[in-house]
Amino acid sequence: MSTLAHTSSEAPLLSVKNLETYFPLSHGTVRAVDGVSFEVRRGTIVGLVGESGSGKTTLGRSILRLVEPTGGEARFEDKDLLTLSPREMRAYRRRLQIIFQDPYSSLNPRMRVGAILAEALDTHGLAKGSARAPRIAELLTRVGLSPEHAKRFPHEFSGGQRQRIGIARALAVEPELIVADEPVSALDVSVQAQILNLMQELQKEFGLTMLFVAHDLSVVEYLCDEVVVMYLGRIMERGPSAQVYSRPRHPYTKALLATAPIPDPTVKRERIILKGDIPSPLDPPSGCVFRTRCPYAAPICAENRPPDEAVGLDHFVACVRKDELATSGEL
C-alpha cells in the first residue's frame, strides 16, 4: 500500500479509517461522511476544511460519537472509539473535548459560568471540594477572563468572551484531543484573531492535539500543521499545510484557495471558479464526487472512486488525473 509507505513513523494519537456516517431518510440515504481516512499526530493541529455541506462538522462529531457513525473506525491511541459502549465512552469523554461553533447556543443560559465549567469536573470527579474554586479561577484567567466572571450568567458576555468560556470548558478536564468545530466563524473578524491567538498559545502551552474544522482556508493556514480538504463527505487532499498551500495537487483544493482573498492586489493568479452548488449528498456523482464541478473532468473520472494516493511525505490526493495535470502544468 502506498498509503503506508509515505507516513511518518510516529504512532498517531487519532487514526480514522474508512469512517462512514450515513443518515437514512425516507427517500434515500445521506452520505454525510463517506469513507474517510486520516491521522492526527500528537501535539499537532489538523485543519479540516471544505464548503458547507461537505461533512466536516459531521466528521468531527462522529469521532466524538455525538453523531453515531455507520461504519469504519476511529482509533484513539489503540482503542477504537466506535466500538466502546456508552459507559466506556463516558470515561473517554475526559480525553476528547469539543469547542462549538456558536458561542450563544453552546452555553446553558440557566447556569452560571462557574457551574458550566464545573459540570465536566463534576462528572469526572476532578478538582473536588476546596480545589474547585481555584481551578475554575485558573481556567478563567488562562483564557483571558477574570475569576469573578464565574458568578455571572452567559448572557452577560459578548460573543468573544463566550467563546473563551467555551474554550475554558474544553480545557477543564485536561483533554488530549480537542475538536474545534468552526470556533471562530460566528465571531467578528477582530475577535476572531484574538481567539485564534489564544488557541495557538494554549495549544503550545499544553501540547494539545487539535482537529480544527473550518471553512476559511486562511484561518487554517495560519494555525494548522496539516490540512484535510473534504468535499461531499470524502477527502480530496490531505497533507502538511505548507505543501498543500504552496502546491495544491487537487483541482478542488486549488479552487478553494482561489476563493481566499490575497491582501496584495498586484499578485495575479489563475483562478478556478467553481460553478453551481455542491451536489446533493442523497445522490452523489459516480466515481469522483467532484467531477460535476471540476474544470478538468474527463470521462475516466466517472468510472471509479479515485483512491488516496501519495504525492509526497504525508501528502495524499484523490484524483485520477493528478499526474496528467501536473505534467501538463495545469496544476
Place this chain on the structure above:
Amino acid sequence: MADTTAAEDVVIDPSRARRLSEFWYYFSENRGAVIGLVVFIILVLAAVLAPLITPHAPAMQYRDAVLLPPAWEANGRAAYLLGTDAVGRDIFSRLLYGAQFSLFIGVVVTLLALVGGIVVGVIAGYFGGWIDTLIMRLMDIILAFPSLLLALVLVAVLGPGLTNAMIAIALVLQPHFVRLTRAAVMAEKNREYVVAARVAGAGSWRLMFRTILPNCMAPLIVQATLSFSNAILDAAALGFLGMGAQPPTPEWGTMLAEAREFILRAWWVVTFPGLAILITVLAINLMGDGLRDALDPKLKRS
C-alpha cells in the same frame, strides 16, 4: 474569605435585580394581572388569618339564627355579616375557612400534576421513539374525556373525599403539563449546550433534569397558575356533586351543594360561595395571563 464572598454578592445582584425588574415591568404592564395579584394576595391573607378574623367557628350552629339574611338586609344581624345557612352557621366565617381549602387544593393538585407531568414529559421528550409514542397516546386518551367526567369516574372508583378528589383532578390536569414539557424538551434537547453537557460526560438523568429542564420552566409556570384555578374550580364542582369534600367541611363547592334547595328562599346561601369561587378563579387567571406575558418570551410583545 469573607471579602471574596462580599465581592461576589455585588457581582450577582445587578443581574438578578435587573431580571426581576424586567419581569415586573412586563407583569405590571397588564393591569388585569396586577388586580388579579392583589386579589390573590388578599385571598391568601384571608385564608392564613381565618382563625383570627372570623367572628365565629365554621362549624358552629346558631339555632336562633337559621337562614338569616346578610347584615344590610331588613332582618339581618351585624354579627352575621353575610347571613347564615340552613343550620345557622355563619357564611362569612365559612367562606374564609373555605379559602384555606381552596388554596390548599390548588397548591396540592398543581404540585402533583406539575411534578408528575414534568417527569413523564421530560422522559417522553428526551427519549422519543416508542416511549414517547406510548406516553403521548396515553395522554391523548386522558385528554379525550371531558375532564370533569373523568375526575368524577376516578372519584367514584377511589371513593368520595377531598384527598381522592385532589388525586383525580391532578391526574386529569397532568396531560397538559406532559405535553408542554415534552414540546419544550424536544426543542431544547438538540441545542448545543446539551451536546456540550454530554461531552462533559453528563448522563441521561443529569441531562434531563439539570441541563434541559431549567430551560423549559417558563411555559410550565404559566400553565401551573392556570391549572391552579382549574383545580379549584374542579374541586368545587366535585364538591357540589357530593364527590369532593364531605359536609360539614366549609369547602365552597360543598357549601353550594348544601344550599341548593334554598336557592329560591335564601339567595345569599348560594350567591356568596359562588361569588367566592368566581372571584378566586378570575383573579388567578388574570394573574396567569400577566405571568405569561412576562415569562414566556414567545408571546412577549416586543
